[in-house]
Amino acid sequence: MNFWRTFLDILLPRHCIVCDIELNNSEKDLCNVCLFNTEYIRWEDATDNPFLRIIWNTHNVDAAGSSFFYCPENKFHNIFIAIKYHGCPQVGKKMAFLSFPYWKKLGLGNEVDYIIPVPLAKTRKFKRGYNQAEWIAQGVSLCTGIPVNNNILTRIRNNTSQTQKKGHERKENTVNIFAVKQNCCDLNDKTILLVDDIMTTGATLCDCIRALRQHFPTVRIQLYTLGFTKQDK
Ligand SMILES: [Zn+2]
Numbered sequence: 001m002n003f004w005r006t007f008l009d010i011l012l013p014r015h016c017i018v019c020d021i022e023l024n025n026s027e028k029d030l031c032n033v034c035l036f037n038t039e040y041i042r043w044e045d046a047t048d049n050p051f052l053r054i055i056w057n058t059h060n061v062d063a064a065g066s067s068f069f070y071c072p073e074n075k076f077h078n079i080f081i082a083i084k085y086h087g088c089p090q091v092g093k094k095m096a097f098l099s100f101p102y103w104k105k106l107g108l109g110n111e112v113d114y115i116i117p118v119p120l121a122k123t124r125k126f127k128r129g130y131n132q133a134e135w136i137a138q139g140v141s142l143c144t145g146i147p148v149n150n151n152i153l154t155r156i157r158n159n160t161s162q163t164q165k166k167g168h169e170r171k172e173n174t175v176n177i178f179a180v181k182q183n184c185c186d187l188n189d190k191t192i193l194l195v196d197d198i199m200t201t202g203a204t205l206c207d208c209i210r211a212l213r214q215h216f217p218t219v220r221i222q223l224y225t226l227g228f229t230k231q232d233k
Contacts, residue, residue: 017082017091018075029082029091039076040099041066041228044106050231051223054202059209061221062191063108066228067099070198080198080227084128089135092197096139096226104144108222111191114149115141118196118208119178121158136226137195146193152184153208175203178211187216198227 014023016031023031030038043049043065051064068076079095082088103109117133125131137148156179194208205223212219 017086017088018078029088029094030079034076035098038095038099039068039074040102041068042102051199051202051225051228054199054231055205055209055223058202058206059213059221061209061223063106064223065103065106065108066199066225067095067103068227069230070200070227071230083132083135083197083226087129089130089132092132092136092226093139093142096136096224097143098139099226100140100143100224103224108224109140109144109146109193112144112146112193112222113187113190114152115144115146115193115195116149116152116208118194118204119150119153119155121155123158132197133195136197140193140195140224149185149192151181152187152192153178153211154181155179175207176210178208180211180215187212187219189218189220190216191220191222193222193224195223196225198229199223199225200229 014027015021016023016027016034017029018034019031021031021033043051046052049064051066052061055061055064068074068079070080071077079091083092100109115137117131117137120128120131120133134148134150140146141148155177157177192212194205194212196205199205205225209221212221
């Protein structure tokens with residue numbers, strides 16, 4: 001196994017997705033230096049947790065957390081480029097698995113019945129070949145033992161790409177696009193952990209929460225995203 005890995009590495013050297021240094025045969029996706037120096041978010045409670053404060057403007061949720069800041073100036077930004085555009089969803093699973101214990105210690109994931117990844121538009125999933133939120137959800141599941149449930153939420157219409165949109169445009173672009181699947185299990189009085197790749201304005205997560213609460217008024221909701229976009233102020 002190691003022989004073939006070494007052989008393949010000579011033929012086709014692999015590079016760290018963060019710093020681009022050549023990987024040795026024991027390293028995968030990220031070099032050990034980058035893994036060791038990963039800059040995780042360390043909010044401790046609601047007073048210093050902008051994620052919670054943004055969502056609380058419109059919805060009541062029990063907890064929320066993210067692992068990395070999503071901003072182009074940060075070299076760890078490359079993690080998200082690899083996950084979203086370079087066909088490396090396994091990096092999302094790995095980084096969620098490695099970083100979620102911090103949030104677990106603070107109560108995120110406590111007494112959760114299901115992890116629910118935010119569904120991707122069918123055409124986008126077909127083009128990309130995967131939904132990165134599902135891979136991140138699998139990393140959280142591996143860390144917590146909570147099952148992933150893909151049979152609850154669905155996307156009933158596609159929104160256009162969010163990438164180039166400003167805050168208010170993103171919000172308008174993300175209204176009534178999610179619904180609860182027919183015949184899905186009863187979530188009243190259950191606790192779910194909604195998982196997405198990146199939190200920007202919160203519009204996507206808020207529309208998922210709206211759809212869930214319409215059907216299940218007493219569902220308790222927690223939120224986790226791997227990335228959190230630094231806010232303007
Ligand atoms: Zn590196």
